[in-house]
Amino acid sequence: GIKSRAAMLQIISEADDLLLHIMETVYAFRAKSVDLYGLGSESLSDGILTSGYEGLPEFWTSRYNIMMAAKDLVVLAREAADKYYEAEGDGAPNTELVNKIAVENTALVSVSCTIYIERYRWSMAQKDEQTRVYGQNLKEVFERVRYDLIRELARIGQAYSGMELAEKYGDMRTLVDLVTAESAYLVEHLDDEGTDDDQKASIQSAIQDLDARIAGYFKRYGQKWSNAYYASHIRSGRSSLILDEAVQRKDHVTAFLHSNPLLYKIGWMNEVLTSERFGEAGRMLVNVATSTETNLWSRKVELSLAKLALLSVKEGTEDMQKADLKEGFQASSEELELVGIQEQLYNHVKPTLFGALDQAAELRLVTERFGKSVTQDQPNLNRLLDLGFESLLQHKVMTADQLIDILTLMDPESSEAPEGDIRGREFVLVMQALRVSEVANFDATLKLIWKRCYVRDNWEELNNTLLQAKGTDREEMIQATALFATLREGMANYLWESPSKIRLYPPTQVLGAGCSAEDLKRFPSEPLRGPIIEDNDLDDNVLEDFLSKARLGHWYEICLAEAKKSIQQEAERAAESGGKQRVLEENFVKGAALQTNGHASEMGVMNGVSHVDKDGGGDAGVEQSENEVMGENQHTDME
Numbered sequence: 292g293i294k295s296r297a298a299m300l301q302i303i304s305e306a307d308d309l310l311l312h313i314m315e316t317v318y319a320f321r322a323k324s325v326d327l328y329g330l331g332s333e334s335l336s337d338g339i340l341t342s343g344y345e346g347l348p349e350f351w352t353s354r355y356n357i358m359m360a361a362k363d364l365v366v367l368a369r370e371a372a373d374k375y376y377e378a379e380g381d382g383a384p385n386t387e388l389v390n391k392i393a394v395e396n397t398a399l400v401s402v403s404c405t406i407y408i409e410r411y412r413w414s415m416a417q418k419d420e421q422t423r424v425y426g427q428n429l430k431e432v433f434e435r436v437r438y439d440l441i442r443e444l445a446r447i448g449q450a451y452s453g454m455e456l457a458e459k460y461g462d463m464r465t466l467v468d469l470v471t472a473e474s475a476y477l478v479e480h481l482d483d484e485g486t487d488d489d490q491k492a493s494i495q496s497a498i499q500d501l502d503a504r505i506a507g508y509f510k511r512y513g514q515k516w517s518n519a520y521y522a523s524h525i526r527s528g529r530s531s532l533i534l535d536e537a538v539q540r541k542d543h544v545t546a547f548l549h550s551n552p553l554l555y556k557i558g559w560m561n562e563v564l565t566s567e568r569f570g571e572a573g574r575m576l577v578n579v580a581t582s583t584e585t586n587l588w589s590r591k592v593e594l595s596l597a598k599l600a601l602l603s604v605k606e607g608t609e610d611m612q613k614a615d616l617k618e619g620f621q622a623s624s625e626e627l628e629l630v631g632i633q634e635q636l637y638n639h640v641k642p643t644l645f646g647a648l649d650q651a652a653e654l655r656l657v658t659e660r661f662g663k664s665v666t667q668d669q670p671n672l673n674r675l676l677d678l679g680f681e682s683l684l685q686h687k688v689m690t691a692d693q694l695i696d697i698l699t700l701m702d703p704e705s706s707e708a709p710e711g712d713i714r715g716r717e718f719v720l721v722m723q724a725l726r727v728s729e730v731a732n733f734d735a736t737l738k739l740i741w742k743r744c745y746v747r748d749n750w751e752e753l754n755n756t757l758l759q760a761k762g763t764d765r766e767e768m769i770q771a772t773a774l775f776a777t778l779r780e781g782m783a784n785y786l787w788e789s790p791s792k793i794r795l796y797p798p799t800q801v802l803g804a805g806c807s808a809e810d811l812k813r814f815p816s817e818p819l820r821g822p823i824i825e826d827n828d829l830d831d832n833v834l835e836d837f838l839s840k841a842r843l844g845h846w847y848e849i850c851l852a853e854a855k856k857s858i859q860q861e862a863e864r865a866a867e868s869g870g871k872q873r874v875l876e877e878n879f880v881k882g883a884a885l886q887t888n889g890h891a892s893e894m895g896v897m898n899g900v901s902h903v904d905k906d907g908g909g910d911a912g913v914e915q916s917e918n919e920v921m922g923e924n925q926h927t928d929m930e
Contacts, residue, residue: 300371306364314405314406321339339412350409397444404433468523473501505520518550534557537564538565552579569603591634604616650684661701679694695725718744721740722793739810745843754840757846778851779853782854805827805830
């Protein structure tokens with residue numbers, strides 16, 4: 292009842308008085324009598340030693356039971372004050388007693404913190420390892436306990452007293468949270484419809500005082516305060532407020548946004564808005580895109596913005612060297628190339644997803660169409676393929692190794708959307724990805740790519756069929772292989788010309804690729820590497836059979852020659868077509884000039900075109916050239 296409630300509050304008040312009187316008396320006595328204990332050279336703070344605990348016995352003022360009892364009393368008194376704070380009605384307890392308990396709670400918190408500090412300092416100074424570890428753990432526990440003890444003072448109207456304690460202990464996180472909570476409380480009551488004009492004036496004055504207090508913290512604590520202050524904005528989803536203050540507190544905001552690469556997503560905007568340092572903005576965007584971004588679309592946007600920012604740098608306007616700008620631009624370009632390859636791969640499989648109800652169904656449809664070849668005999672490579680497809684379908688940023696897994700292991704099926712079809716270009720795309728990436732073992736990875744290219748087609752069947760085929764049929768069969776397509780596309784894209792690190796590896800030079808721990812550094816442990824090496828060994832067995840039984844070395848040379856010839860023929864056709872176009876343009880100009888003079892007719896111009904067909908090559912010349920090439924091919928086949 293009412294009497295028991297009043298009695299409980301009275302007991303709590305007396306307990307507060309007892310603990311505070313005892314501890315404050317002890318701490319004051321120590322400060323006056325420190326010389327009597329031979330500790331004159333040691334410094335005291337709040338009645339406890341700041342150092343020099345070595346060799347001293349355990350202090351009774353910070354034994355475990357004292358430490359826990361003091362903390363429990365803080366919580367008990369606070370809960371009572373919170374329950375009856377501003378209570379009204381007949382059953383309400385004595386207001387003065389409740390206010391006394393609330394006000395004294397700040398002093399109780401201070402005493403509790405002092406007890407914790409003395410205990411962990413003494414423990415950490417002992418010779419016993421177990422006691423020192425206990426002291427270190429207690430110190431970490433205290434950091435959390437202190438936050439709760441001080442932060443909860445706001446519940447009983449002691450927010451400003453809590454701020455003073457947080458200042459005393461240099462606890463910026465607690466100080467920020469108290470300030471932020473008090474600010475939100477004042478703003479909420481200012482906007483309350485029930486607040487009258489006098490109350491609003493008082494609240495506005497309190498808000499101004501709090502703003503002045505915050506400004507003082509920036510001057511007093513500098514970056515230590517601003518880092519905690521702006522980190523609170525991030526945690527509470529108020530990142531935009533950081534940019535709102537960027538002009539007013541430019542140095543603090545800039546330093547905070549440079550303190551952690553995870554903040555660069557906001558930092559680059561600050562660089563543009565406050566300093567127009569586009570080079571630094573570009574550098575930060577490249578870092579975000581390559582280090583922390585996991586979504587493919589976001590990475591593409593960030594890299595594109597990075598390139599734009601770096602292109603906007605005017606010479607002499609920033610401290611960045613030309614080499615740094617060039618490096619940043621190249622990095623963003625290379626990463627965008629990887630993004631483009633992943634997008635091409637996704638567009639290739641995308642039509643297969645039609646009708647899928649969820650991500651699990653999408654993965655099943657894609658693996659059924661593009662992941663059949665490695666399912667039975669190479670389950671570990673099949674798992675790599677499934678994981679790659681899963682990341683691809685979820686639009687996650689994929690590494691070059693993951694792209695290599697998919698593009699070299701997936702079935703060479705055509706896409707249902709011709710405009711997005713990459714069939715025949717899988718291995719070239721892989722090598723382009725490798726060229727702009729940093730992988731654990733570049734040369735071994737490149738050899739593994741070539742090995743998988745060589746075993747993509749069934750050369751035993753092809754060898755038997757090609758021996759029987761002649762002329763055009765034989766040429767078409769060769770051109771249908773993954774090896775020919777890779778060689779031709781690589782040449783067309785200058786993939787293995789200097790300064791590219793990509794090079795041609797004949798089939799005899801890739802045996803054993805991916806079959807050692809050294810080759811598979813990307814997998815950190817043997818349980819991961821071992822099964823994958825076993826599956827790669829199976830490809831080695833296949834390749835050895837192709838070399839010994841199907842003359843793969845010979846067909847490699849034939850595919851290489853055919854690829855070169857195809858590129859040369861295309862170049863000749865392009866040159867011929869370009870020459871005809873130039874002559875047509877010249878004759879058109881001449882004809883127009885003659886018409887102007889009254890000496891030309893439409894037939895004259897057409898005769899000019901006919902002359903080009905006759906003397907400049909024309910269609911007849913192309914057919915003759917093609918026949919000559921086919922004759923050379925047949926002669927080669929006969930040999």
